[in-house]
Amino acid sequence: MTDLSDKKLERLRSLVEEPDLSGTKYRMIEKIASGGMGSVYLVLDGELDRKVALKVLTVPDSSGQMAHRMIREAKVIARLEHPAIVPIHDVGLLPDGRVFYIMKYVEGVTLARFRERHLSVPDLIRLFQRIVDAVAFVHSRSILHRDLKPSNIMVGSFGEVLVMDFGLAVAHAHKAENQTPTSAQAPTANLEKTASGEIMGTPAYMSPEQASGDGESVDQRSDIYSLGAVLYYLLTERHPSFSPAGELIHPRQFNREISRRIEAICLRCMSQSRESRYQSAESLARDLVRYLDDEPVDAYRERLWEVATRWAARNKVILLILAGYLIVRYLVFFFLRV
Amino acid sequence: MTSEPNSHFPTTRFSAVKGLRNADAETRRRSWNALIAVYWRPSYKYTRIRWKLDPEQAQDAIQSFFLTAFEKQYLADFDPSIARFRTYLRICLDRFILKERQSSDRLKRGGDIEHLSLDFASADSELNRLTASATERPDRLFDQEWVRSILVLSIHKFKATCVEQEKEINFALFERYDLGDDASLTYAQLGEQFALSIETVTNYLAWARRQFRQTVLETIAELTATEEEYREEVLAVLGIKLT
Structure with a gap:
């Protein structure tokens, strides 16, 4: 095995880059996104038998600043219980030393x-x-x-x-x-x-x-x-x-x-x-x-004509009744004069 | 669910780069062999592209370079505070070829030099398959080939580990699934082929990948002189930063 194509090389690199989930209850399924700070993987929670999303830090972090930011991000999300905020389930360190957190997997x-x-x-x-x-x-x-x-x-x-x-x-x-x-x-x-x-x-x-x-x-x-x-x-x-x-x-x-x-x-x-x-x-x-x-x-x-146009658009029925009434009045008046 | 940070990374390690300066001749030779195993192929391809040498000239240049460098121990002067070892080696190679060119106007076929046993034919075959864009930047090509060398070497080492631990089936699964060409292969199909359950395939592959990762890290550790350089090269090869 000396002939390693570029495609296989990238496959191997991504394999090795994958978070090491050994000793955790999570099993890797696939990578679903890459961001500025980390990558997001779809994993299986083996205990609850459900799919969740795992975000792991992948950027250089010699100072530990990014790891700190990611933990802070997890804490921020944990404070936000709202239907429009993806809930967070877990946060910690992987066996390879990288910070991760687990959140609900959203399709x-x-x-x-x-x-x-x-x-x-x-x-x-x-x-x-x-x-x-x-x-x-x-x-x-x-x-x-x-x-x-x-x-x-x-x-x-x-x-x-x-x-x-x-x-x-x-x-x-x-x-x-x-x-x-x-x-x-x-x-x-x-x-x-x-x-x-x-x-x-x-x-x-x-x-x-x-x-x-x-x-x-x-x-x-x-x-x-x-x-x-x-x-x-x-x-x-x-x-x-x-x-x-x-x-x-x-x-x-x-x-x-x-x-x-x-x-x-x-x-x-x-x-x-x-x-x-x-x-x-x-x-x-x-x-x-x-x-x-x-x-x-x-x-x-709004300008006056815009107010009028918007009012007319909102009150079409009233306008039609009014118009009908005026037409009837006009016709009655016309026939009475004749 | 947490564990000690970096517990999967090598703690004690042999550094071939450091070994070049060892007083013990056997350690120096062992270090040298470890470096040649990784560096000859990227160096050869780089030389062919960067210096536009024909195969014979490039083969002689690489043979001469590595043998001269070993004899004169000029790679032992490497200072990790200035550059990475691979950058240093590439610069040394450039200087060597330039000097050879200046002294003889062209690189001649060496008559009396001891020859290393290197598979240049396969390197030429790989080189012929490279696209034009891949050869535009020889320095990048060198780095890419260096990564390839590390991964290939790691595969060999990993295979040896599997044999040693009587886990050939783990390697066979890894080879079929992660190194194979069939992208549509599923764990279920793999299980059928090897008469294993899907759970067993999953566990064996997880072990293999974890072990392979460890092997890659150890290989990189061998090729670096300091912790900082090691971390930088892990980032370059694997795209991850050790925290």
Whole structure:
């Protein structure tokens, strides 16, 4: 055996790279994903005879910083019991010394893949609304996600939304229920950088304050920005795009079917200034409900004709009755005169 | 469910790189043989591509290089704080060939040099199958071939271990399933072929993979001088960082 083809060589490398599960109750099935920090494998829990997902650290970690981050991620997820957050079952060290955690195995597709299906704008907004609800819950537990993007959101086989990958999530100071933070009181988080000084996160979905590395300014409104970028993607099937001058290209320039009201919601989320964005995920969720109910939204000041058009669209029956009544009145008046 | 970190990694190990400097001649020879076993093939392919030598010239260059390096012990000067051993060896090889070229304008067929027993024909055969893109970067080719050499050597060692422990069937399963060409082969089919239950196949393969992994780690340990270099090379070969 001296002739080892490239294909076999890669197969052997991945075999050896596989987490050593000896002495654990888990049995390897297959690798299902690779991320920036680790790989995710589908494994069988031998005791409960069920499939679960095992995430294991695969990146260089001489300082132990990444292992620490992964354990922190596991602890963050453990605090989040919500239908839209994948529950975590176990965390520990494998016999080969690597940190791992076990989470529920979800059969579904990423939001990016799901978007390829042709859904109506209202259906997309209803989907987005569930994402916002999940993020609102995360914020209510004093946690910032900091890496919201289509590939970190899954849609399950029943259409349920699942927010994943809390690798960059951080806890922030708890705020009072229903309290809208001002810039002065909004909870903030320290940004982490890699050894090379690179800011952690995904540029296209990252708020300006996060991209600049200004950790003091990163708060839940930074996640609101990322949510706006996710909405941008849902509406246009594109990552947020900017002109050469650095101005965000409005979604309607890519898709004229988008109403000005939903575009305004998206643009408000993605305002450069934190103060101009929605101040909480709850307020964004409320505006989405208003949009879906065909009511005026906070993000957009309608012109008179737009108010009239929207009112007419919502009150077609009344308009028809009124029109019928006027026609009858006109006919009666006409015949009486004749 | 947790255990001692790194308990599956080699704790005491023989380093062939360190062994080059050993006062004992037998240890030096043993170290040298261990290094040649891994390095001759990547060095030969690299020489053919990087220096565009024909097979005969490249064979002589490799024979001369390894024999001269052993006699003059210039690989023993390796300083792990400056580079990895494989990088150092490649640079030494480059310098050697350059010097040979300058001194004689071309590498001649060596008449009086002692010849190592190396299977150049199979290396040439593998080289002929390489794609054009694989040969664009000779240094990358060297590294890739180095990984291949380590894995091939590890397979041989693993096979020997299985024979020694009377676990030939474990190796046979590993060879059929993990080294075979049939990607559609299932554990059930394997079980039928070897008259084993699926559970037994699963357990035997799990043992084989664990043992093979350990063998690869030991092989890398042999080829490195320091713990840091060992960890770097494990990352390069296996893509994992020892914590």
